[in-house]
Each structure stands twice: as C-alpha cells, then as structure tokens.
Amino acid sequence: MPPLDLIDRKIVATLMADATTPIAQIADRVGLSQTPCWKRIQKLEANGVLTGRVALADPAMLGFGLTVFVGIEAPDHGTEWREAFARAIDALPEVMEAWRMAGDIDYLLRVAVPDMAAYDRFYRALTDAVAIKNVTSQFAMERLRHTTAYPVNTRDR
Template structure:
C-alpha cells in the first residue's frame, strides 16, 4: 500500500482511539458513506496497516499490578542464542513486549505480574532456558502516560 491519504489516516486515528465505534460513526467522522469507508478499512487490514482490534484492560484489576521493565544483556550475539531467547520469551505470557535495542542492553522486556514471587519464577524460567550475561530490572512506581494510539497526522496538508 502506498502512503496513506488523509481519509485513511483519519480512519486509522479513529480506530486507534476506539475500535468499537460503529461503522456509521467512523464514516461520518471521516467524511465518507459507509460502504467506501468499510472498503477502506478492509484495504487497511489487508495491507497490514491495521493489525488487529483489541479491548484495553486495567492490569491492576486483572491482578497484574506490578509492571517491570527488564533489560537483558546477551552473552553473545549469535543467531542461535537470539533464536533461543526469542522462542523462550514467546512462551511466557507475562512478558508483554520484547524489543531488541541498541546500547548497553540487547533486549528490553515489559513484564506484567501480580507480585515478586511471580517475577522470580519468570526470571528462573528465562535464565534456565538460555544463558544471559546480565539482567537489570526497573520496577514501575506509577504509570504516568499510556497509549496505544500513534500520533497520526489527520490534518489536511
């Protein structure tokens, strides 16, 4: 898919804010009738611009009140180690996000757990599965800002 036009950007912005909006409301907000709007949404999904629609939940109300960012330093940078590490983190549901990063650390993980014993279990599961040079944990005190919506430009240029 080529660059998104203004209407596509508006559709994406609306869906990122509230994916439960009725099609009629989205179409009205972006200046289309329902059928062309639906066809654009289907095209955005087929092109991989829209990758899914989910419900947002409060982690604390689900029993995951502790968020920990964990930095992982690899013992080496081989394909074998990286593949084993990626396979391992994919099997641990409390690991919500994994990023390969540049800098002093090699990977940054966002982990949601109910308590420290659960974090310790995950640490043991991870370090039992793959060799790790160093692990550094950062415990969150408060979530100041959180969004899943990217700041898509919806202005007419």
C-alpha cells in the same frame, strides 16, 4: 505502499481511539458513506496498516500490579542464541513486549506480574531457559501515561 491520505489517517486514528466505533459513525467523521469507508478499512487491514482490534484492560484490575522493565545483555549475538531467546520469551506469557535494542542493553522486556514473588518465578524461568550474560530489572512505581494510539496527523498537510 504510498503514504496514507487524510481520510485513511482519520479512519486509523478513529479506530486506534476506539475499535468498536460503528462504521456509520466512522464514515460520518471522515466524510464517506458506509460502503466506501468499510472498503477502506478492509484495504488498511489487507495492507498491514491495521494489524488487529483488541480490548484494552487495566492490568491492576486483572491482578497484574507489578510492571517490570527487564534489560537483557546477551552472552553472544549468534543465530542459535537469538532463536533460543525468542523461544524462551514466547513461552513466558508475562512478557508483554520484547524489543531488540541498540545501546547498553541488547533486549528490553516489559513484564507484567502480580507481585515480587511472581517476578522471581519469571526471572528463574527465563534464566533457566536460556543463557544470559546480565539481567537488570527496573520496577515501575506509577504509570503516568499510556496509549496504544500513534499520533497520526488527521489534518490536511
């Protein structure tokens, strides 16, 4: 896919900031009429640039007061273990993000739970589901910054 032009970047930036922005308002911001703007949004979705539209929620307001970053060291790197691990984390709704890493740990999970007791239950469920060489847990004390919007360049290059 060719790089996004300025209009597409502005559309994407607007939707990342607020996916409920009306088409008329987006079109006005990017200098298009509504129909061409809507067609561009549909094309961005079809090409996989826009992958979904969601509502963001405050985890604490939903009872998820503890965020834990969990480092996983795999006992081996074979296909069978990787598939078992993927199934295990898919079955644990507390896992908000999972990343395969390079460096000291093999996988990094962001886990949201109500409290330490809930994290202990999560830990036991994860380690019962799949063999793990080592688990390290880092407990977040304060979220200083959070965004889901990538810093898309919305200026002429």
